[in-house]
Amino acid sequence: xxxxxxxxxxxxxxxxxxxxxxxxxxxxxxxxxxxxxxxxxxxxxxxxxxxxxxxxxxxxxxxxxxxxxxxxxxxxxxxxxxxxxxxxxxxxxxxxxxxxxxxxxxxxxxxxxxxxxxxxxxxxxxxxxxxxxxxxxxxxxxxxxxxxxxxxxxxxxxxxxxxxxxxxxxxxxxxxxxxxxxxxxxxxxxxxxxxxxxxxxxxxxxxxxxxxxxxxxxxxxxxxxxxxxxxxxxxxxxxxxxxxxxxxxxxxxxxxxxxxxxxxxxxxxxxxxxxxxxxxxxxxxxxxxxxxxxxxxxxxxxxxxxxxxxxxxxxxxxxxxxxxxxxxxxxxxxxxxxxxxxxxxxxxxxxxxxxxxxxxxxxxxxxxxxxxxxxxxxxxxxxxxxxxxxxxxxxxxxxxxxxxxxxxxxxxxxxxxxxxxxxxxxxxxxxxxxxxxxxxxxxxxxxxxxxxxxxxxxxxxxxxxxxxxxxxxxxxxxxxxxxxxxxxxxxxxxxxxxxxxxxxxxxxxxxxxxxxxxxxxxxxxxxxxxxxxxxxxxxxxxxxxxxxxxxxxxxxxxxxxx
Amino acid sequence: xxxxxxxxxxxxxxxxxxxxxxxxxxxxxxxxxxxxxxxxxxxxxxxxxxxxxxxxxxxxxxxxxxxxxxxxxxxxxxxxxxxxxxxxxxxxxxxxxxxxxxxxxxxxxxxxxxxxxxxxxxxxxxxxxxxxxxxxxxxxxxxxxxxxxxxxxxxxx
Numbered sequence: 001x002x003x004x005x006x007x008x009x010x011x012x013x014x015x016x017x018x019x020x021x022x023x024x025x026x027x028x029x030x031x032x033x034x035x036x037x038x039x040x041x042x043x044x045x046x047x048x049x050x051x052x053x054x055x056x057x058x059x060x061x062x063x064x065x066x067x068x069x070x071x072x073x074x075x076x077x078x079x080x081x082x083x084x085x086x087x088x089x090x091x092x093x094x095x096x097x098x099x100x101x102x103x104x105x106x107x108x109x110x111x112x113x114x115x116x117x118x119x120x121x122x123x124x125x126x127x128x129x130x131x132x133x134x135x136x137x138x139x140x141x142x143x144x145x146x147x148x149x150x151x152x153x154x155x156x157x158x159x160x161x162x163x164x165x166x167x168x169x170x171x172x173x174x175x176x177x178x179x180x181x182x183x184x185x186x187x188x189x190x191x192x193x194x195x196x197x198x199x200x201x202x203x204x205x206x207x208x209x210x211x212x213x214x215x216x217x218x219x220x221x222x223x224x225x226x227x228x229x230x231x232x233x234x235x236x237x238x239x240x241x242x243x244x245x246x247x248x249x250x251x252x253x254x255x256x257x258x259x260x261x262x263x264x265x266x267x268x269x270x271x272x273x274x275x276x277x278x279x280x281x282x283x284x285x286x287x288x289x290x291x292x293x294x295x296x297x298x299x300x301x302x303x304x305x306x307x308x309x310x311x312x313x314x315x316x317x318x319x320x321x322x323x324x325x326x327x328x329x330x331x332x333x334x335x336x337x338x339x340x341x342x343x344x345x346x347x348x349x350x351x352x353x354x355x356x357x358x359x360x361x362x363x364x365x366x367x368x369x370x371x372x373x374x375x376x377x378x379x380x381x382x383x384x385x386x387x388x389x390x391x392x393x394x395x396x397x398x399x400x401x402x403x404x405x406x407x408x409x410x411x412x413x414x415x416x417x418x419x420x421x422x423x424x425x426x427x428x429x430x431x432x433x434x435x436x437x438x439x440x441x442x443x444x445x446x447x448x449x450x451x452x453x454x455x456x457x458x459x460x461x462x463x464x465x466x467x468x469x470x471x472x473x474x475x476x477x478x479x480x481x482x483x484x485x486x487x488x489x490x491x492x493x494x495x496x497x498x499x500x501x502x503x504x505x506x507x508x509x510x511x512x513x514x515x516x517x518x519x520x521x522x523x524x525x526x527x528x529x530x531x532x533x534x535x536x537x538x539x540x541x542x543x544x545x546x547x548x549x550x551x552x553x554x555x556x557x558x559x560x561x562x
Numbered sequence: 563x564x565x566x567x568x569x570x571x572x573x574x575x576x577x578x579x580x581x582x583x584x585x586x587x588x589x590x591x592x593x594x595x596x597x598x599x600x601x602x603x604x605x606x607x608x609x610x611x612x613x614x615x616x617x618x619x620x621x622x623x624x625x626x627x628x629x630x631x632x633x634x635x636x637x638x639x640x641x642x643x644x645x646x647x648x649x650x651x652x653x654x655x656x657x658x659x660x661x662x663x664x665x666x667x668x669x670x671x672x673x674x675x676x677x678x679x680x681x682x683x684x685x686x687x688x689x690x691x692x693x694x695x696x697x698x699x700x701x702x703x704x705x706x707x708x709x710x711x712x713x714x715x716x717x718x719x
Contacts, residue, residue, distance in 0.1 A: 304627035307624075
């Protein structure tokens with residue numbers, strides 16, 4: 001029986017296990033939305049297409065499944081670009097379906113036409129334009145496969161209106177064909193043996209884990225590995241939750257706003273084992289000085305990430321899970337024991353660093369943003385999904401909330417997208433309706449996708465937004481304070497709007513705290529109020545994020561802010 | 563880092579946007595494509611592309627790694643220095659005057675060019691060779707008066 005392209009799209013998605021779509025309708029996707037109307041698909045209507053892309057991303061990060069969104073052509077499609085680029089930089093599997101003008105109109109500057117495959121070529125893992133309805137089912141399957149396999153990433157599928165209207169038979173297609181693309185999942189055993197030899201010899205080893213451990217669902221294997229080798233672990237922003245933040249072996253985050261002890265350990269170690277991180281410039285600081293005395297092992301599924309920024313001694317191309325499983329097996333077979341005597345001095349040194357400069361802040365007359373994060377940690381018992389916006393709020397959340405589980409910290413690391421957190425939190429809450437999901441926001445960032453409050457209210461998505469309201473674009477202000485002699489050019493945003501009234505205008509609950517003594521009670525009330533809530537917490541306006549490494553400096557050269 | 567000429571050979575799916583994806587990998591890193599040639603292979607779904615670029619070896623290796631990640635790229639290889647397998651074709655329009663006519667004919671003879679067209683005031687010449695051989699050829703005819711030229715880009719096996 002012949003069916004419409006629009007119906008084929010939904011059937012193919014359904015066959016791939018997709019049941020949730022974040023989207024926004026428009027002219028050329030009317031046929032697809034008509035099919036959604038008749039189907040059982042859960043479609044979440046956002047208020048801006050950027051919100052749809054971020055929500056699909058948040059859904060993917062929290063659930064480990066592919067996030068899907070659907071938008072119209074032209075402006076609908078271009079509005080998703082920031083969301084796509086965000087997912088691309090953090091290797092998040094999403095598939096964005098965009099409507100397109102009918103094939104005879106392509107390239108004619110038709111109404112709401114944009115060359116979205118051309119526009120997104122540099123920020124997608126791959127993209128497609130479907131020119132024949134017969135290709136649609138197979139393209140959907142390939143798009144989802146490409147998004148989730150190997151190093152994951154966003155894929156865009158552009159569907160012209162006449163393709164979604166055309167009729168053809170639907171056959172469930174066979175396994176996806178992308179022969180050149182099939183990723184390597186089997187680590188080289190010789191290399192792993194060499195890695196074990198290096199681990200045994202090391203006197204000052206450090207493990208650095210990144211987003212690859214979370215994307216590769218290798219958190220459990222990592223914990224087993226560390227349990228056996230007893231090596232301190234630092235995690236990048238993307239690696240938060242891969243290893244328990246409360247574990248004595250955890251060094252927290254390294255880099256520009258990393259902990260003193262993580263940065264010192266990376267600088268002085270004699271062996272660095274990088275598992276699924278890409279040596280981003282915010283982590284390495286000045287490259288010549290980074291881990292300069294260390295032998296470096298790099299496990300990464302993306303061969304192009306190895307030797308890209310940092311030249312390594314032992315490259316291992318593999319997904320983190322396979323490599324760690326194999327390493328754990330070998331450790332067991334070899335009856336590996338920790339060379340305790342050799343490591344003692346190193347452990348003591350790290351303890352001294354931890355004692356010398358723990359993450360800290362001073363209490364004051366105004367609410368301290370770090371204290372807000374600690375209080376949220378306490379009230380949620382460390383068991384919430386935390387999304388962040390970008391800037392100071394993001395760094396304080398990364399520093400002061402202790403994450404013990406993977407897929408619970410959602411943040412735009414690579415692209416640094418303000419406005420990411422709230423729609424991402426909505427996506428995560430859709431994936432986990434019963435979990436507490438908190439968006440830690442700044443008063444600048446939250447305004448970049450505030451329109452999604454309508455989405456949260458309409459679907460009763462109980463995301464709790466905690467705004468660390470300092471009246472500034474805080475991180476930029478901090479740089480102006482340090483590098484531009486406090487000339488606060490266009491970073492004072494004046495604590496506008498009134499977020500309590502704004503929440504109420506949308507039909508959400510708004511709460512405010514301005515004094516330290518009322519902060520905890522407001523947070524507690526907000527977290528326990530059903531439905532979406534904005535907690536507007538007025539914090540110390542000129543508080544800074546520390547430690548801080550100046551861009552281009554070695555990471556051992558930290559301003560501790562004291 | 564020593565900047566030198568590199569020839570990269572790609573085997574790709576024969577699709578409309580593949581070349582744009584490949585060009586994007588080069589342009590994102592500020593690399594210029596010195597020459598490019600492409601042809602459909604015996605298999606009509608597959609195209610072979612040769613790209614000549616200038617750069618240091620480490621950056622060219624990184625570009626190759628990025629090219630390998632493109633879904634429509636089936637294989638990427640670096641063409642070795644040996645020149646046997648690398649040829650290029652050139653077409654040149656050379657001015658003919660009473661003064662230079664004898665010298666042009668001498669050069670055509672010596673450099674084994676083929677005359678495609680000959681008019682009273684110009685001739686069009688064809689030649690193939692390695693890039694270096696064609697450089698020598700261009701230099702020789704340049705002094706005699708080249709009015710226009712086209713090169714195919716490197717073809718390699």
